[in-house]
Amino acid sequence: MSAAKKIKIGVLTSGGDAQGMNAAVRAIVRTGITEGCEVYAIYEGYEGLIRGGDFIRKMDWDSVGGILHRGGTAIGTARSPGFRTREGLRQSVANLLIHGIDRLVVIGGDGSLRGAQEFREEWPGLLKELVEAGQLSKSVAARHPHLGIVGLVGSIDNDFSGTDMTIGADSALHRITEALDAITSTAASHQRTFVIEVMGRHCGYLALMGAIAGSADWVFIPENPPEDDDWPERMCEAMRAGRASGRRDSLIILAEGSRDRAGNAITADFIKHLIEERLGEDTRVTILGHVQRGGAPSAFDRWMSTLMGYTAARELIQAKPERDSQVIGIRENRVTMTPLLQCVAETRTVAEAIKAQEYERAMSLRGGSFTEAFRTLRTLVQSRPPQAGTAPRPLRLAILHAGGPAPGMNTAVRVAVRLGIDHGHTMLGVRHGFQGLIDGDVHEMDWMSVSGWATTGGAELGTNRKIPRGPEIYQLARRLEEFDINGILMIGGWTGYDICYKLHSERYNYPAFNIPMICLPATINNNLPGSELSIGSDTALNNIVDAIDRIKQSAVASRRCFVVEVMGRGCGYLALMSGLASGAERVYLPEEGVTLNDMQKDIDEMSYWFQHGKRLSLVIRNEKSNPIYTTSFMCSLFEEEGADLFEVRQSILGHLQQGGSPSPFDRIQATRLAVRCIDFLIDRALQGSADSAFIGYQDGRVQIIDLEEFPRRVDAEHARPKQQWWMDLRDLTRVLNQPPRELTD
Template identity: 45%
Template sequence: MKLAVLTSGGDSAGMNAAVRAVVKAGILKGCETWIVREGYEGLVRGNEAAEGDTEPPPAACDNVPVADPGFVQNLRFGDGALLRDGTGDLPGRRTLKGRYIVRAGWDDVRGWFTEGGTLIGTARSKAFRTEEGRLQAAFNMIKEGIDALVVCGGDGSLTGADVFRSEWPSLVKKLREAGKINDHQVAAHGHLKIAGLVGSIDNDMSLTDLTIGAPTALQRICESIDNINSTAFSHSRAFVIEVMGRHCGWLALMAGVACGADFLFIPEDPPSAQIWQDELCKKVKQHRSVGKRKTIVIVAEGAIDDELNPIQAEAVKNVLADKLGLDTRVTTLGHTQRGGRPVALDRISPTLQGMEAVEALLEATPTTPSYMIGMHENKVVRVPLMEAVAITTSVSDAITAKDFKKAMSLRDPEFIESLDAFFETSRWDPHARSAKEKWMRVGIMHVGAPAGGMNAATRAMVRYCIRHGHTPLLIHNGFRGLLDDDVFEPSWLGVDNWATRGGSELGTNREQPDVDLGAVACKFQEYAFSAFVMIGGFEAFSSLKILEGARKDYPAFHVPMVHLPATISNNVPMTEFSLGSDTSLNALVDACDAIKQSASASRNRVFVVETQGGQCGYIATLGALATGATMVYTPETGINLDMLRQDVKYMKRRFSLDEKGKAEGRLVIKNEASSNVYNTEVITKMFKEEGGALFDSRSASLGHTLQGNIPSPMDRARAVRLALRAMRFLEEHHETLRGVPFKARQAAPESAAVIVVQGTGVRWVTVEEMTEHADMKKRRGKTSWWSSYKDLVDMLVARKQIIGEPKPDRTL
């Protein structure tokens, strides 16, 4: 099969990763892969080859023995340098001048996923909207023998793709009647296969949890707001920040939650046209009255009031300046939100979706619908393309009809929950308190190693407590701090900036309560804890297990207790994501991009990069997928001599296949606990010795840099969501114990639980159930949802095609 890929509509970070994945997956499946430059406009223009246009010479690596000789023939076609700028002209090679449908080889797309935007270009094509334009596009595709197309774009681009597919038989018929194609071409290309990938920074497509480019855009927004915060505080200013989102407020909402904004305007939840100005002023005055020096208001570009009147950033600024006398500035982030290198999630997710798109094309028949490839419950899914577009359109229709309740209901549950989280954590309201008899004294502690998002979760809990009348009691330095009475009651304003701070503001260590259970129980009683929260990794779960087991001996532990997973290792069983893991992956990607740049500049160099992670290979495996590493070593599979022998064999052959003068640096990612014998130094020396004249090697240990600096927006937003879930869980179980005498209390086993993320869903897991799924000795789960990604790393470097041997696996 010959398949092509194009990007259309607005660009978004991650599009290049998707194109790279489609090209590589196509070649792995035995397809010819083509790239269409400039979106649908490129389909219409086709190939108007310039004079003297020549075919590229054969790959100069025919003497390299590989397991699949056909793979070498698919190594290089369009030349990556030419595809990047579209204007290059190298002697003896095909130029791109006048060419819009270009054959792409394996090495032509290497390194693309580190680049922002779309390297193959995008354009809004007026010609393709006409039947004549689509007829010309069909002719250009058939002329090249292409009848399968992957389209990466927004709802308009995907709708255009489905229209093109539905019209295809009639277009083929017209081309035959006009004599432009022959009967053989009609028979061979009677059906067009379409697969859609959603590239949109707004995250506005239904039936998928996250669109390509949205995480990176959110990262850019939050980076800007974090920088604005310091100058706003310095001058006691108000800032009105306009972000993208014409029909969807996801970016504004998630930025508001992640950055601790004071107020936000989104199209799905518009304020009253009559009172929004007064409401804004009231909230800002409340915050200023408790001593807040800065005010941040976020406005989506499509913000409206409930009468559909636009709410513009300048109008909000005038309200704050004129009615409150605040020194107010407007910052419109504009297209800075689209730019920059993709974050880890916008490299991993498009890679998975691009590979699934090729599978969908291979399985497509004339009777199957066009599929959109999306993400749901942490899995790549296929959904009928037009069904997704129809639901997406119905959100806009509901807003236009002023049916805002319906518009909110059509968003995913996380969107609705995040809006509630924003109200709970951003608006200080003394009238929101619960009945006094329901108030709790909540102990909050960090346990284990620091992780991004710990402080954001603590801030959310503190603010929820104060808003509802509970008393938050923060404990410094873990259980040792509790025994030393290092406990304090924070204020609303005291935790205001915690969301953007990395590490642990409370301090944390690996001490567990069995250091002195009796003394810990006395402190529970002394501080009259009626609920207890531990934020941390596997140590926090172990502590919860100890406290729950000690309830039979110590009545003080008969209170609801929660473990909120937060660890960069992501080694807590049964949860797909722990707070800090996304921040850590981003830190690893940033470091590896710099390391790979050094390796590429030096030519022919391999860097063995050591990561943290303990006995869990999550960071190493997902990091390898996000950075394009050549191989990855994890504790789950370990390292042996046979594995190293094959790795050296692969590395030699791969460097031999590189075009002369264009060799790139390569990465090997190794978890710190992969082997006690074959450590990073040994592996580096082995590659250096065996590489000879082909390649050199160096090592780099990332160490504690992987704990990150400023937490990622995804970790911050997830922290707030989980923290509020935890508080409501505590309230629910506290209610069952309220009024029972201290010594007579009997907390149910389910009142001591771990909150886990499984896809877009959140559930509670008891200590007993968690223990069944935990490897207590190796401090990780017995199974891992990400384990199959190791095979994907090998696939994306064509290991089987080059040496023909699967990587030996000795699962420990």
């Protein structure tokens, strides 16, 4: 590409900062450089556009090194009243064209993106005014007749149409959940009620999802105020009933923009005084404030923002500047592009519906998953242990695990037990999986037996990977008859799916297996069919990324290559996504395998870049990527070939990937799927149906799939699904993490 025709791209962050903005900026800069463009960072948002000079800086590959894991925005953001003036807009155009920039990526919220669209619309007129004033030549104006705009939504509130998740929302939810977990322990110690205020002036996403993840007793959101005037009494009654059933802590989550149906603000202090006056309980208020914006981005915000930044840069490079402005979003883990004007209009419509007190419309505009989440939470907070005999035909439903432990398993059990009891059925817990069922290790679970389980990692019921064979199949059938079990919920991984399919296939030989069964995907490996993400995989990914952050801090002190081994068995999800989220230069996957030639090429690359000043190289290896070329073998090979140029260390992360409290996503997903599973079992059992299925979140909705489909959807030899959406992202690690050699040649 000749210098005269070289595309020049600007990138700025505007409005409130959000975790993940740095990952997007990094991806935009490096994608542009790889494609032969010049990329400029505009510091301090729109204010930097007006000021120009050193506020607009050309970026090189290393300019964005080391920012992937940092919170906030490395290029700054600021409020800019001047950008709303004609003079400010003219000066912005002049400053951009000094560098020949006529394509812009804007990362910000609703106001920032509306400002970008208005700037684009005014561009031709501004050019004309600058030419008439003698501040711009006609030839320069003629070369840049249009301003190309692409928007990325950076907002922790998750309040913008055109994307399922905005940059920073997942990380903010992490901060909220961490705070709720910490508050719960002190609240339980004193039998206190805590009122927690979270951000969200016009959007209740953080409050709603935080309430689900933190097992709150009540939630207030702008989109759906309390439906009647006696809501204070209903809320207090819920708190009172919780205490009566043995709960020592109470949590009420409040979005900062919450109001009642008359439009009056509902404040944290109002709720506090209400609880104290009506219940006489010691009540505390915690306003989380800007802590929700702080800290390192979650794994999701890193890889999602990286993917969106990469797509934004390529869109600006490939599309003509006169094309309508686009918003890069994400739906169902895939990148989407939607016209900016459409997104702005839809976002405004939600705010207008809330202002007009059209709450049903506001909820519907937020989307089906938002409405479903609110309905699920309302069911959970209203559920109370019913009186005996409330169900027309009480059922006995068993819950068990199979496969390795996964964070979020306990969350799913808690929801399933309490919903089942609420419907008037008997819930049976089976310890230690199918072997426990064979051994008769079955016990009835009551309301309080799952207290505190929502936030606990591991598997309180226990689990194992043993597959029943021969006479053990007969023993399973006998136990089902002995305990009069009418349905089975299996929460687990590949082993559990395999066993349930085996029992399903044996129905004609053993009549006891003619009961409904459903499999809920819970495994950190994310290797199950029918669901894009399994319970536990998000927590594991965050654990890996946290560990790699520490490894990189250690390694950068000297010239060092780290080979990090992660779990996953025959599925490369954890390796690939952690590589994308951590900035690894190379990822070895079982789907692709590893050859000696691959490793030799990687050694050559490492040596080249260490010779040119690199201090750290990060390689991530799936545990099953090659049975011969193990992590130890790779380290020895790299060490030998690296000689005195660099050191090599290995880090086998092991079971820390399975440990810890479940992430907000895993808690929310476990809740959503457990509700559907219990509904399925009750419906089928009452109908006398023996349907068996597995459940998952796919194509933007929860799907229940006939268990007969299991063998047709999997690569049984490698224990992974045939369709793996993440494999489409495998080339990104090299594009964004390995600079082109011509940058130094």
